[in-house]
Amino acid sequence: MKVVFFNGSPRGRQSNTHRIAEQILAGAEAAGAVTEEVFLVEKNVEHCRGCFSCWHKTPGQCVIKDDVNELIDLFLESDFAGMGTPVYGMYMTGLLKNFLDRFLPMATPHIQKADDGTFYHNGRVAKYPKRFFVANAGFPGERNFDLLKAVISQQPMALQVYRNCGEALNNRPDERLSEPIQKFYEALYAAGGEMVRQGQVSEATHRRIQTEIISDEDYMAQANKHWDEAIHEAELAGEKEAD
Numbered sequence: 001m002k003v004v005f006f007n008g009s010p011r012g013r014q015s016n017t018h019r020i021a022e023q024i025l026a027g028a029e030a031a032g033a034v035t036e037e038v039f040l041v042e043k044n045v046e047h048c049r050g051c052f053s054c055w056h057k058t059p060g061q062c063v064i065k066d067d068v069n070e071l072i073d074l075f076l077e078s079d080f081a082g083m084g085t086p087v088y089g090m091y092m093t094g095l096l097k098n099f100l101d102r103f104l105p106m107a108t109p110h111i112q113k114a115d116d117g118t119f120y121h122n123g124r125v126a127k128y129p130k131r132f133f134v135a136n137a138g139f140p141g142e143r144n145f146d147l148l149k150a151v152i153s154q155q156p157m158a159l160q161v162y163r164n165c166g167e168a169l170n171n172r173p174d175e176r177l178s179e180p181i182q183k184f185y186e187a188l189y190a191a192g193g194e195m196v197r198q199g200q201v202s203e204a205t206h207r208r209i210q211t212e213i214i215s216d217e218d219y220m221a222q223a224n225k226h227w228d229e230a231i232h233e234a235e236l237a238g239e240k241e242a243d
């Protein structure tokens with residue numbers, strides 16, 4: 001069993017996305033899977049040119065020669081493939097969007113109509129991995145994920161993580177957060193194991209993942225203090241440079 005996670009944060013190995021993914025992957029490994037995290041920022045991922053060559057001149061093959069062909073092979077070889085992103089402008093990063101646009105060769109060109117009146121393209125690949133999705137947002141609250149949820153929930157997902165107050169996972173030491181963050185990580189670890197053993201993460205584990213790690217007010221106060229200090233430090237450094 002192979003579980004692959006494509007990390008779409010520009011922060012790569014320093015990202016909150018990675019902090020979340022490594023727990024899921026550790027849980028999956030403990031349940032017997034082989035896991036791999038791909039940091040898209042370390043790869044050469046060009047954007048789709050919209051030429052549609054992959055639909056007529058070279059069916060199923062993209063004309064761009066970068067790292068994406070190899071990454072799509074990795075995606076197709078996996079049993080579970082996860083995508084992860086911080087919320088950027090209410091949606092996903094350009095990095096992940098560029099990567100996903102490059103999946104076009106896996107679709108066939110002819111437009112199909114579904115019974116519910118929506119339209120789609122059939123895939124040209126016999127077997128796709130099961131999917132899971134991870135997002136984290138810098139804001140508190142739930143509305144940050146509205147756009148992502150609308151898109152992501154159109155496809156079956158073994159696991160969906162929508163972590164608000166994402167920067168609480170980062171480098172701001174606060175003793176009071178150790179326990180809720182630890183519980184969050186334990187729930188992610190459990191989710192990785194369930195995915196491998198049961199093929200799907202339970203509602204109960206999803207609920208554990210979504211529990212609050214910090215109140216909106218405390219998070220805002222911490223974040224705003226952090227930025228006051230960062231701005232102040234930058235000003236001091238600027239003054240020193242000017243001396």
Ligand SMILES: Cc1cc2nc3c(=O)[nH]c(=O)nc-3n(C[C@H](O)[C@H](O)[C@H](O)COP(=O)(O)O)c2cc1C
Binds near residue numbers: 085087136
């Ligand atoms: C360009 C940019 C746009 C962002 N837009 C949003 C946003 O619309 N909503 C939000 O909640 N956070 C937003 N954020 C904050 C990130 O989602 C947040 O810092 C996140 O924890 C970063 O995760 P990462 O470490 O995995 O990259 C934005 C950050 C950047 C740099």
